[in-house]
Amino acid sequence: MSRIVNGDPTLRVRPETRASVEAAIDMLNYTPHPSARALRNARTGLLGFALNDVNDPIYAEMVERAQVEAAQQNFSLILLNTAELAQRGEAFREIVLGRRVDGLLIQSGLGSWEDAVQEIARAVPSVVFGADSLPGTRTMRLDDARAAQIATRHLIDAGHTSIAYVGAPGTSSERRFSAYRAALVDAGLPWLPAIDGGWTADESHEATVRFLGSGAQVTAIVAVTTTAALGAHSGIVAAGRRIPDDVALVSINDAWFARHLNPPLTAVWLPLGDLGALAVHEVIEQITEPRDGETVLTEPAPRLVVRGSTKTLATGRKDDDPGGQASDR
Amino acid sequence: MSRIVNGDPTLRVRPETRASVEAAIDMLNYTPHPSARALRNARTGLLGFALNDVNDPIYAEMVERAQVEAAQQNFSLILLNTAELAQRGEAFREIVLGRRVDGLLIQSGLGSWEDAVQEIARAVPSVVFGADSLPGTRTMRLDDARAAQIATRHLIDAGHTSIAYVGAPGTSSERRFSAYRAALVDAGLPWLPAIDGGWTADESHEATVRFLGSGAQVTAIVAVTTTAALGAHSGIVAAGRRIPDDVALVSINDAWFARHLNPPLTAVWLPLGDLGALAVHEVIEQITEPRDGETVLTEPAPRLVVRGSTKTLATGRKDDDPGGQASDR
DNA sequence: CTGAAAGCGCTTACAG
DNA sequence: CTGAAAGCGCTTACAG
Structure with missing residues (x-):
């Protein structure tokens, strides 16, 4: 009986027996008791x-x-x-x-x-x-490494030469930071120590305001994740800089709200x-x-989604983009 | 024994018995089996x-x-x-x-x-x-009614006379809409049928773009919830209007990201x-x-949090705000 | 006050 | 092929 309910494949039983058990199950609306x-x-x-x-x-x-x-x-x-x-x-x-x-x-x-x-x-x-x-x-x-590389390369390709990374505690952020640094080193550009933000928008907002307030002259920022990018976004605005003209911004991860920011957030989507x-x-x-x-x-691969928070600098070189590229709205 | 584990209050047992049972529990790191x-x-x-x-x-x-x-x-x-x-x-x-x-x-x-x-x-x-x-x-x-009323009154008090409501399917939105309409009627102002958005930012974005694109001349919008407000926010921008100068925006609900929008979103917080x-x-x-x-x-009461997506119109009356009022950043 | 026994509803090894 | 019995680990009513 139990074996019919659970569909034991080794069980051989007369079709009529099986049918009558199944009819009873249906009629009583029987469900096995999960605790038992x-x-x-x-x-x-x-x-x-x-x-x-x-x-x-x-x-x-x-x-x-x-x-x-x-x-x-x-x-x-x-x-x-x-x-x-x-x-x-x-x-x-x-x-x-x-x-x-x-x-x-x-x-x-x-x-x-x-x-x-x-x-x-x-x-x-x-x-x-x-x-x-x-x-x-x-x-x-x-x-993480590939995503951070795509984000950083996008900024390098747009002509930026002074790019910062807003990070957060832990090894996830460290991996992304290493790839950011490697991409800059590869391009012969200087890298900066990670700005210590956090996994929330509020923390990254504060860190970004402090960083920009200290007179830092970066023209672009890579953010460890979309919440941090949101904080960086509002932080850049609060510091009186324009996005993307004064400071461009790319997010690693592409949360659902990225496209609704003003300007919309360029992001690297991850699965x-x-x-x-x-x-x-x-x-x-x-x-x-x-x-x-x-x-x-690694599959599906990280994918760059270009939106309004980045743009090619007037004076910048214009290379191919390293990652898959897409854009919406 | 079982009664000691579960702290039966009617149980009276010799302290030494209780102690020895408890010692055993601790020593064995005993946990009752949840399924049994x-x-x-x-x-x-x-x-x-x-x-x-x-x-x-x-x-x-x-x-x-x-x-x-x-x-x-x-x-x-x-x-x-x-x-x-x-x-x-x-x-x-x-x-x-x-x-x-x-x-x-x-x-x-x-x-x-x-x-x-x-x-x-x-x-x-x-x-x-x-x-x-x-x-x-x-x-x-x-x-819902109180929250929608506070949101609408805030816009009325700021001097707006043409205010729309971006809603979503279902009775929650309908209750908010009714209070929006009542607040306008109370103030002797016209109300508009709800703009049919949705519970996601994308849906409300589309609805807002369509509404504004049709030449509607509202100067302010109340949104049914923060995700819808986000869509309205990006929709207003996409339609080429400025926030708050051309169109002011208030959200019912104050999700964590409201303060990070550009401009930051005025919202009515709900518990x-x-x-x-x-x-x-x-x-x-x-x-x-x-x-x-x-x-x-009803407690804690809905609370207006004024941010940058609304402002008092130059020509507007300037009354007290009906709800508790706060502001951050 | 304390210990042994029954039973919750299932599954599976076993006897018929 | 089919039915009855044992046992998972607990709790509680009951006997001692």
């Missing part, structure tokens, strides 16, 4: 998604695709706070030690809780995002949604066979 | 949050506070798709009929799935957001986070004693 199933199978059908800040639209995109992918594989996504988990409080005991979830997706590489995240990832089947490769851990990230879906797929595989290793999601 | 508990108690400790669009930053704020509140009461939040649920597919059968969650938070009033939401809300202890009062259902919403937390509290109560009725969260 979970107890018996030692599987909850739950995946945890641990985030630092649900409000970041970049995460929202990942979460949405992750949720859809999970639902397709009959898993539900439960929302967790990285901070709560990392502080080994009630939540840690219940979720991680208590095995409330079958697997965990954890954001890392943001400069907080890195050690705790690693420990948790070893206790439960997990995929860690954004972090550098870690022995014993399954990590997954985007092609965040795909990363979320792929991570769910991976963590479900890990439940049955644990595996470590690093995946850098 | 769920099976025995017919409670999963799970609350579902059904959303149409996780990407809307307005929801993100609610979800975040709801998650924190749920965690404090030892519940986890699982993320659900309203569309999937409403279409009575696999998810409906599993989550609603299968009682995978103890309670449900559902967004409604957005013009889709209203009937299905109502049906689901009757099958599972639920709190429905944004909807009008429904018999047999626990509904909860913000003070969305509080609504999320309160809803979790309510739905947990409903699990033990079902109740219907409507709650309109």
Whole structure:
């Protein structure tokens, strides 16, 4: 009976038996009780998604695709706070030690809780995002270097010679910074130390205002992510400079609001949604066979979307663009 | 033993017994098995949050506070798709009929799935957001009328006499529209039919461009929510008008990005986070004693935050502002 | 006050 | 091929 419900492929049963069982299921609108199933199978059908800040639209995109992918594989996504988990409080005991979830997706590489995240990832089947490769851990990230390179090259190609980078804490930002620097070095141009912004628009706003207020003479900025770019955008305006005439701006990541800024934000799109879906797929595989290793999601490739926050300088050289290029509105 | 773990208050036990049990719990790092508990108690400790669009930053704020509140009461939040649920597919059968969650938070009033939401809300202890009062259902919403009134009055007080409303499908927007219209009628000014935008920035952008392109001579716009205001913002710019000189703009809701627009967006803040937390509290109560009725969260009150997208017209009257008033940056 | 036993609804190994 | 029985880990009513 149970084997009919669950579609056991090794089962052979008379068609009439199967039919009568299926009729009963339909008539009673029978659904297996999830708790009983979970107890018996030692599987909850739950995946945890641990985030630092649900409000970041970049995460929202990942979460949405992750949720859809999970639902397709009959898993539900439960929302967790990285901070709560990392502080080994009630939540840690219940979720991680208590095995409330079958697997965990954890954001890392943001400069907080890195050690705790690693420990948790070893206790439960997990995929860690954004972090550098870690022995014993399954990590997954985007092609940060390529994206930062495309952003920086776009500015170089537009004729800029003095380009800054607005960053944030953690290894994700550091990888992007290195590629920014490398692109400038390659072009024989000077690079500047990263401006210490943050992962929120407010922090990057303050950092940008301070940086420009100190008399810095850059003509272009690369921002670590779209929220930071938004803060840089308002910061440039607050500092009394014009975009793109005085200071051009490119965002790594292309969140949905980029096109609605004034002027619209030139950005390098990265496949965040795909990363979320792929991570769910991976963590479900890990439940049955644990595996470590690093995946850098290079496809679909980062893609430059040119909008109004950058333009070719009158005096600038005009080369081909290195990345795929697109433009909207 | 079990009663010690769960802190049964009626239990009287020798202190030494209690101590030795607690020592054992600590030593073994014992956590009750959630699935077994769920099976025995017919409670999963799970609350579902059904959303149409996780990407809307307005929801993100609610979800975040709801998650924190749920965690404090030892519940986890699982993320659900309203569309999937409403279409009575696999998810409906599993989550609603299968009682995978103890309670449900559902967004409604957005013009889709209203009937299905109502049906689901009757099958599972639920709190429905944004909807009008429904018999047999626990509904909860913000003070839409007051917020729209404050927004509209702000523009009237600044001297505007031709004010439009950019709306979206559903009853939430209709309530705001009614208050917009009432405020204008009160002031003896003409009102216009709602401009049919949508809940996304892209839709409202298109609607605004079309509206302004048709030669409409309004000098100010009230937008149903911050995402719509963002679309209106970029739409006004795309139509070649200046903000606030040609067209002023006020948003109902004050999402985090409002202050970073250029010019920054004047907005009426509403307690969305509080609504999320309160809803979790309510739905947990409903699990033990079902109740219907409507709650309109009027406190904390809507609050006008004046930024650069509005200004007092040179020729305009200058009255006091009707709502609490604040301004930042 | 304390310990043993029953049962929540499922799945799977086993006997018929 | 089919049906009955055991057991997942808890909680609670019950016997001692």
